[in-house]
Amino acid sequence: MLTPPHERVKKHALELFERASIVLSEAEKNNLEIADFGLANVEVSGLQLVTYVNTEKVCAKELVLLPHQTCPEHKHPKRSFDEGKEETFRCRYGLVYLYVEGEETKSRTVNPPIGDEQYYTVFHEIILQPGEQYTIYPNTLHWFKAGEEGAVISEFSTRSTDETDVFTDPRIKRVNE
Known part of the structure; x- marks a missing residue:
């Protein structure tokens, strides 16, 4: 059973899927993953996701971020079977402020969550609009x-x-234990 904050987050995430015209099955809605990263502040640092497929070769997911919600800094390192996960993000609704390694964008649009700034080290800004x-x-x-x-x-x-993602913030647990 979900805690009240997680229930609120799930409801809001499903509303955002609707606004984006993303159709989910009842099973997908019921199995919506709410990742709070063990930080107990999911509406600030968190991510909601549905995994459509995850095979030995490919993966497809839908991700939802609530207004001003941040997915913490991380990377997908080399694994025994490849050089690490490669991923393409396609914005379907809203604006996504993506920060990656590279030359720092001096006048950034957004900042890391207040109090967690020390765990954010890359500031090359890419703004993704729908499409x-x-x-x-x-x-x-x-x-x-x-x-x-x-x-x-x-x-x-x-x-x-x-479970192999490496987060800059040592407090983070990506997969619930």
Whole structure:
């Protein structure tokens, strides 16, 4: 059973899927993953997702960020079977502020969550509007945040192994134990 904050987050995430005209089955709605990263502040640092497929070769997901919600900085390192996960984000609804390694954008649009700034180290800004996409290559530090309307993102990637993601913030647990 979900806690009240998680119930609220789930309801809001499903509303954003509707606004983006993303049709989910009842099973997908019921199995919506709410990742709070063990930080107990899901509406600030969190991510909601539905995984359509995750095979040995490919993965497809829908991601939802609530208004101003941040997915913390992380990377997908080399794994025993490849160089790490490669993923393409395609914005479906809202605005996504994506930050990756590279030259720092001096006048950034958004900032990391207040109090957690020390865990954010990459500031090359890419702004994705609906219909725009960006590919993140293996072992690249990145984080992303939604604008004021929230955001819906389709993710297309190589095999996903969330338990191997490496977060800059040592407090984070990606997969519930």
